[in-house]
Amino acid sequence: xxxxxxxxxxxxxxxxxxxxxxxxxxxxxxxxxxxxxxxxxxxxxxxxxxxxxxxxxxxxxxxxxxxxxxxxxxxxxxxxxxxxxxxxxxxxxxxxxxxxxxxxxxxxxxxxxxxxxxxxxxxxxxxxxxxxxxxxxxxxxxxxxxxxxxxxxxxxxxxxxxxxxxxxxxxxxxxxxxxxxxxxxxxxxxxxxxxxxxxxxxxxxxxxxxxxxxxxxxxxxxxxxxxxxxxxxxxxxxxxxxxxxxxxxxxxxxxxxxxxxxxxxxxxxxxxxxxxxxxxxxxxxxxxxxxxxxxxxxxxxxxxxxxxxxxxxxxxx
Amino acid sequence: xxxxxxxxxxxxxxxxxxxxxxxxxxxxxxxxxxxxxxxxxxxxxxxxxxxxxxxxxxxxxxxxxxxxxxxxxxxxxxxxxxxxxxxxxxxxxxxxxxxxxxxxxxxxxxxxxxxxxxxxxxxxxxxxxxxxxxxxxxxxxxxxxxxxxxxxxxxxxxxxxxxxxxxxxxxxxxxxxxxxxxxxxxxxxxxxxxxxxxxxxxxxxxxxxxxxxxxxxxxxxxxxxxxxxxxxxxxxxxxxxxxxxxxxxxxxxxxxxxxxxxxxxxxxxxxxxxxxxxxxxxxxxxxxxxxxxxxxxxxx
Numbered sequence: 001x002x003x004x005x006x007x008x009x010x011x012x013x014x015x016x017x018x019x020x021x022x023x024x025x026x027x028x029x030x031x032x033x034x035x036x037x038x039x040x041x042x043x044x045x046x047x048x049x050x051x052x053x054x055x056x057x058x059x060x061x062x063x064x065x066x067x068x069x070x071x072x073x074x075x076x077x078x079x080x081x082x083x084x085x086x087x088x089x090x091x092x093x094x095x096x097x098x099x100x101x102x103x104x105x106x107x108x109x110x111x112x113x114x115x116x117x118x119x120x121x122x123x124x125x126x127x128x129x130x131x132x133x134x135x136x137x138x139x140x141x142x143x144x145x146x147x148x149x150x151x152x153x154x155x156x157x158x159x160x161x162x163x164x165x166x167x168x169x170x171x172x173x174x175x176x177x178x179x180x181x182x183x184x185x186x187x188x189x190x191x192x193x194x195x196x197x198x199x200x201x202x203x204x205x206x207x208x209x210x211x212x213x214x215x216x217x218x219x220x221x222x223x224x225x226x227x228x229x230x231x232x233x234x235x236x237x238x239x240x241x242x243x244x245x246x247x248x249x250x251x252x253x254x255x256x257x258x259x260x261x262x263x264x265x266x267x268x269x270x271x272x273x274x275x276x277x278x279x280x281x282x283x284x285x286x287x288x289x290x291x292x293x294x295x296x297x298x299x300x301x302x303x304x305x306x307x308x309x310x311x312x313x314x315x316x317x
Numbered sequence: 318x319x320x321x322x323x324x325x326x327x328x329x330x331x332x333x334x335x336x337x338x339x340x341x342x343x344x345x346x347x348x349x350x351x352x353x354x355x356x357x358x359x360x361x362x363x364x365x366x367x368x369x370x371x372x373x374x375x376x377x378x379x380x381x382x383x384x385x386x387x388x389x390x391x392x393x394x395x396x397x398x399x400x401x402x403x404x405x406x407x408x409x410x411x412x413x414x415x416x417x418x419x420x421x422x423x424x425x426x427x428x429x430x431x432x433x434x435x436x437x438x439x440x441x442x443x444x445x446x447x448x449x450x451x452x453x454x455x456x457x458x459x460x461x462x463x464x465x466x467x468x469x470x471x472x473x474x475x476x477x478x479x480x481x482x483x484x485x486x487x488x489x490x491x492x493x494x495x496x497x498x499x500x501x502x503x504x505x506x507x508x509x510x511x512x513x514x515x516x517x518x519x520x521x522x523x524x525x526x527x528x529x530x531x532x533x534x535x536x537x538x539x540x541x542x543x544x545x546x547x548x549x550x551x552x553x554x555x556x557x558x559x560x561x562x563x564x565x566x567x568x569x570x571x572x573x574x575x576x577x578x579x580x581x582x583x584x585x586x587x588x589x590x591x592x593x594x595x596x597x598x599x600x601x602x603x604x605x606x607x608x609x610x611x612x613x614x615x616x617x
Contacts, residue, residue, distance in 0.1 A: 018459030146592030255464025
């Protein structure tokens, strides 16, 4: 197992390199000169050449990539074109806000998804199962940015129960565990949790139903094991594949939050990314995507390792 | 589930009499689909939306582009403008009908392209194996390492808005999962006895691929690709919603949702209407895809 885990960690290195290469390439597939946003209007060709050399854009691409990678490895993602602050200083607080939102959505979506999935897996074919299946297909199909707008209309505009947008007066700086702060979290987190809740409910249902069909379940019943002890067996058998789905959903949630953050003006990475796109702030765009993608890679790694730990049947060579 | 259909497709594909065998499999699938009430209901709804979009000039009650400052944000239920008007006074019903053209196209085009490209890459990687497999699949892994929404937003954001760029970025998002499905089936096929037999009789590689691998990969890929259509519709509309997809004044559901969002406090009903269309189509495609899954599952 240890060997597998080590190999899996080693395998992450080329993937991470590939991901960084794609992020590096992003700037270069952008139409127009990547420097056009920095160069002042009417600059002389000399100045342009100087800036080009200063940023290293005169070097061959592989050299540029390696130099960029060396900087990135030291936490230097360059300067934001708009604010002239280091990109990392922009991304870090946004990432904290996105993670706050994601954590709330995960808590809600995963718990709801598991409860619904277990209920309908145990009651396969019964009315409860049909209702849950319908609900989970709805959750998977719904455009969540639209759901966010609908929730906003109902709870913020019509009922006036919850704030519509933002993170509160103090922004992320004063965000805490009190209702003053948390009320801002309710609608976006709820919106973001719908897709994972649907997908997890579906996969938990399928896995549970499958496990319950296996032969050893009959043995357990035959030897007179009480229901809740059998349930432990069901959970143990269903856990690895459910974990895999959860990990993937957690990661997709980080990427998917861009739409929800835009709807609710939540100052997270998605909001930052959106602004960076419309101000053509390429360093911020690149930095945000790189950070999020690396997070995604790490989550995948963690899920794989966790799966090996909880499932002794997986003996990966 | 793909595995079961593979098992079936693998079993019913003898070297020479392949044609009647596969035809009867697909005929069975079709028969089951026709009998499934949910699938047929969704199919009917989608057919109506598609027909309305195709014959939009005849169906739409008003010009979808004609603006009027005097008729802005009329509430739905109006005698002349059934579903009301948008922030520029354009008839919402007409724009929703016309909007189906681009929105549905954006749902299909990336999936079709990704299925063709990803399927081909997966089959090559799986059938050739070895270094070729390593090369293709590791590159696929890198793109698979991005969350799908993030990758689509990143590429569209860098390239700029527009139909072509949106299709390009969504295609890139869908290629990796399709290629993975195709690769795993093709790899299994390479080990099968009947492929070995074909090779022993001296069949050329291209012949084996076309006659044995492709027909067996088709089922799992189609079943997977069908589930991508609703994702593609929601994602494409999402990109337009962010201002990264279709550009104004084209009628498209995501873009309409984006521009009407500014009026959400004034005319909430108008503002959420385009989302209803995205929701209905995405839901129908998902239910139909589920129907296809179970119709192809011979265990039942």
